[in-house]
Amino acid sequence: MGLSRRLPDPLQVRLLRLLRDEGPLSRAELGDRLETARTRLLAEIDRLAAVELLVEAGPAVSRGGRRSTLVELNPRLRFAGVDLGATSIDVEIVDARMEPVAAFSEPADIRTGPRPILQRVNELLQKGGGRLDAIGIGVPGPVSFRDGVPVSPPIMPGWDRFPVRELLSREHGCPAVVDNDVNIMAIGERHGGVAHSVDDFLFVKIGTGVGCGIHLGGRVYRGSDGCAGDIGHIQVDPSGPVCSCGNIGCLEAVFGGAALAAQALEAAQSGASPALAEQLTAAGTLTAHDVAVRAAEGDVASIQLIREGGRRLGSVLASLVSFANPSMIVIGGGLAQLGHILLAEIRSVVYRRSLPLATGNLPIVLSELDSRAGVAGAAVLASELTFEQVL
Amino acid sequence: MGLSRRLPDPLQVRLLRLLRDEGPLSRAELGDRLETARTRLLAEIDRLAAVELLVEAGPAVSRGGRRSTLVELNPRLRFAGVDLGATSIDVEIVDARMEPVAAFSEPADIRTGPRPILQRVNELLQKGGGRLDAIGIGVPGPVSFRDGVPVSPPIMPGWDRFPVRELLSREHGCPAVVDNDVNIMAIGERHGGVAHSVDDFLFVKIGTGVGCGIHLGGRVYRGSDGCAGDIGHIQVDPSGPVCSCGNIGCLEAVFGGAALAAQALEAAQSGASPALAEQLTAAGTLTAHDVAVRAAEGDVASIQLIREGGRRLGSVLASLVSFANPSMIVIGGGLAQLGHILLAEIRSVVYRRSLPLATGNLPIVLSELDSRAGVAGAAVLASELTFEQVL
Numbered sequence: 001m002g003l004s005r006r007l008p009d010p011l012q013v014r015l016l017r018l019l020r021d022e023g024p025l026s027r028a029e030l031g032d033r034l035e036t037a038r039t040r041l042l043a044e045i046d047r048l049a050a051v052e053l054l055v056e057a058g059p060a061v062s063r064g065g066r067r068s069t070l071v072e073l074n075p076r077l078r079f080a081g082v083d084l085g086a087t088s089i090d091v092e093i094v095d096a097r098m099e100p101v102a103a104f105s106e107p108a109d110i111r112t113g114p115r116p117i118l119q120r121v122n123e124l125l126q127k128g129g130g131r132l133d134a135i136g137i138g139v140p141g142p143v144s145f146r147d148g149v150p151v152s153p154p155i156m157p158g159w160d161r162f163p164v165r166e167l168l169s170r171e172h173g174c175p176a177v178v179d180n181d182v183n184i185m186a187i188g189e190r191h192g193g194v195a196h197s198v199d200d201f202l203f204v205k206i207g208t209g210v211g212c213g214i215h216l217g218g219r220v221y222r223g224s225d226g227c228a229g230d231i232g233h234i235q236v237d238p239s240g241p242v243c244s245c246g247n248i249g250c251l252e253a254v255f256g257g258a259a260l261a262a263q264a265l266e267a268a269q270s271g272a273s274p275a276l277a278e279q280l281t282a283a284g285t286l287t288a289h290d291v292a293v294r295a296a297e298g299d300v301a302s303i304q305l306i307r308e309g310g311r312r313l314g315s316v317l318a319s320l321v322s323f324a325n326p327s328m329i330v331i332g333g334g335l336a337q338l339g340h341i342l343l344a345e346i347r348s349v350v351y352r353r354s355l356p357l358a359t360g361n362l363p364i365v366l367s368e369l370d371s372r373a374g375v376a377g378a379a380v381l382a383s384e385l386t387f388e389q390v391l
Numbered sequence: 392m393g394l395s396r397r398l399p400d401p402l403q404v405r406l407l408r409l410l411r412d413e414g415p416l417s418r419a420e421l422g423d424r425l426e427t428a429r430t431r432l433l434a435e436i437d438r439l440a441a442v443e444l445l446v447e448a449g450p451a452v453s454r455g456g457r458r459s460t461l462v463e464l465n466p467r468l469r470f471a472g473v474d475l476g477a478t479s480i481d482v483e484i485v486d487a488r489m490e491p492v493a494a495f496s497e498p499a500d501i502r503t504g505p506r507p508i509l510q511r512v513n514e515l516l517q518k519g520g521g522r523l524d525a526i527g528i529g530v531p532g533p534v535s536f537r538d539g540v541p542v543s544p545p546i547m548p549g550w551d552r553f554p555v556r557e558l559l560s561r562e563h564g565c566p567a568v569v570d571n572d573v574n575i576m577a578i579g580e581r582h583g584g585v586a587h588s589v590d591d592f593l594f595v596k597i598g599t600g601v602g603c604g605i606h607l608g609g610r611v612y613r614g615s616d617g618c619a620g621d622i623g624h625i626q627v628d629p630s631g632p633v634c635s636c637g638n639i640g641c642l643e644a645v646f647g648g649a650a651l652a653a654q655a656l657e658a659a660q661s662g663a664s665p666a667l668a669e670q671l672t673a674a675g676t677l678t679a680h681d682v683a684v685r686a687a688e689g690d691v692a693s694i695q696l697i698r699e700g701g702r703r704l705g706s707v708l709a710s711l712v713s714f715a716n717p718s719m720i721v722i723g724g725g726l727a728q729l730g731h732i733l734l735a736e737i738r739s740v741v742y743r744r745s746l747p748l749a750t751g752n753l754p755i756v757l758s759e760l761d762s763r764a765g766v767a768g769a770a771v772l773a774s775e776l777t778f779e780q781v782l
Contacts, residue, residue: 216612217608219608223591224717225718229716230749233713234710234713245746247743315626319707323603323605323715325616353638354624355624
């Protein structure tokens with residue numbers, strides 16, 4: 001059998017993950033943690049040291065018997081995480097332990113198209129300095145994970161099937177991986193956030209629209225066409241407003257950044273909210289952020305808008321809880337700032353509507369990593385790529 | 392490392408599955424199909440032959456070079472599949488190739504409790520004759536797959552946490568596995584039915600209630616508490632009837648065997664359906680089956696009831712398609728007999744409501760195995776147990 005047909009070695013991947021997440025360990029500790037025979041483990045360590053993924057890291061504390069030295073991931077490993085939003089580029093370069101060594105964040109309009117946007121991504125990655133071992137990138141639309149390309153992404157004109165992975169990989173001479181933005185946020189939250197070590201959870205992103213990252217059995221579930229989690233177009237109101245997708249009463253048409261801004265405008269113009277009317281006069285425009293600020297200040301109409309949105313989102317999540325029986329729901333994205341009014345409403349609906357068995361132990365919590373979730377997850381995905389590709 | 396800590400060997404499991412599903416193969420064919428080095432494969436075959444799981448099966452057709460002999464699963468292997476319904480016991484005993492060698496089916500009320508029901512299961516299994524290698528059983532309620540017990544099953548009084556697996560295992564001296572009835576139907580349909588080799592699909596069972604088996608990434612997904620797929624209590628009509636669970640307008644409260652029977656009664660008594668009224672007078676009662684028969688005969692009110700139900704179920708499935716992006720939906724269970732009127736309505740709603748990317752290639756089809764899906768799947772689950780437990 002040729003090396004080219006070798007499948008990813010579960011021991012290899014488990015060993016590298018353990019060192020990434022826990023830092024230097026002795027060979028004895030590794031043997032215990034990985035439940036692996038000593039000879040096989042030592043051979044594996046030698047093999048990974050030979051390709052410079054592992055290095056010795058000084059003597060371990062003695063447990064009696066032979067002295068042991070610590071093993072760690074090569075501290076010179078560098079992974080890049082890129083999070084493309086509708087209106088932003090976020091980049092983080094991390095070391096072998098997933099600690100940031102450089103970070104950049106700037107506005108950018110995804111509709112400018114793939115060449116100028118990826119050109120800028122390349123510049124930021126080069127600003128980070130030094131050679132990269134792998135790149136992970138998330139984009140705000142459906143992705144063919146296998147092909148490394150966006151697929152008919154509604155808000156990304158010009159990106160359909162653009163070879164994002166190939167371009168990044170060629171430019172930086174390292175492997176790259178492309179995923180949906182919500183999926184990388186879920187990965188980030190599971191690795192270093194509130195969903196740490198949780199196998200089955202939903203990450204609900206509330207931004208301009210609404211999306212859901214699905215983590216099942218310890219892995220991201222992407223669906224048969226890569227568009228799993230597209231919950232923004234679930235119908236919540238058959239007599240509701242027309243959605244941008246052409247259907248009636250989708251979740252996104254009644255809740256999310258765009259819907260809230262439209263509802264705020266209506267509340268300001270109808271006189272329902274003098275506070276929002278004042279803001280509109282002052283700024284000439286209203287955003288979902290304004291609703292959050294006014295609600296925090298006690299504006300009744302703004303609180304009502306958030307509650308109503310929470311009720312709509314909650315009813316969708318209640319259905320998904322009955323279906324998927326997750327052990328946690330994480331709420332993230334720019335509008336997670338709507339905070340506790342939103343969370344209280346979502347909880348109330350989900351706990352009332354879903355089965356007792358499914359909600360008996362179901363925390364519904366805010367994202368911990370917040371705006372870093374995307375880049376952190378993309379970098380973790382990049383490291384996994386390296387761990388699986390070693391021969 | 393002791394043998395007791397050995398993890399299931401992917402090669403071992405893949406090898407045994409291949410022989411189960413394709414029958415006798417030569418060592419050369421096995422090497423090709425499993426992409427495994429010859430020495431490792433031969434050692435594995437010897438090991439599995441030593442524990443009498445594999446046997447030689449005569450000479451293979453020569454491919455030039457050394458003569459090769461065929462290898463097959465021991466034809467004396469016997470697996471049992473048991474499907475407990477609300478009102479029935481179905482048992483099938485199959486051989487190593489999953490071909491039935493004995494089958495029994497009889498009415499039984501699950502509410503009689505675990506001891507009499509399992510006593511009868513034991514008698515039927517013994518009637519099958521001979522030693523069993525493993526037993527799979529499905530029950531109509533939530534299950535802790537890990538513990539092998541039902542958990543708070545609503546329609547199974549007395550079964551909560553009853554040690555079903557332990558009792559069967561002890562009685563027959565072989566390993567046993569307990570799962571939810573919809574999950575075993577999904578497994579059956581994937582192994583020998585319309586979902587053959589499909590990795591991501593939903594199996595929707597329409598019986599007295601409505602449930603969903605979720606097959607993702609090639610495996611049953613059970614959720615964090617084992618109650619994933621409980622879609623019967625998703626709210627479809629906030630102003631609908633009260634459900635047996637106490638909530639308002641659940642899917643089961645408006646569609647399913649029980650709901651259809653109630654709606655048929657109303658249609659008969661209100662004069663909306665003279666055909667159903669006639670049936671009610673003749674039989675004294677109405678069932679969902681009567682609605683199916685009258686609809687097939689052209690009764691407009693009966694057709695309307697099925698269409699309305701299909702529309703309700705379709706709207707739930709549309710949401711689940713957006714969420715899970717499956718590559719197939721299989722409709723099964725006793726009321727799949729509602730057939731093409733139901734199917735047409737479900738398809739119409741799902742194809743109209745879900746994202747084009749998710750429905751571009753999404754067959755929505757009837758179960759092929761029909762009432763055999765459960766026992767067939769339970770037997771497959773039993774065989775997997777054997778394949779994974781060999782040391």
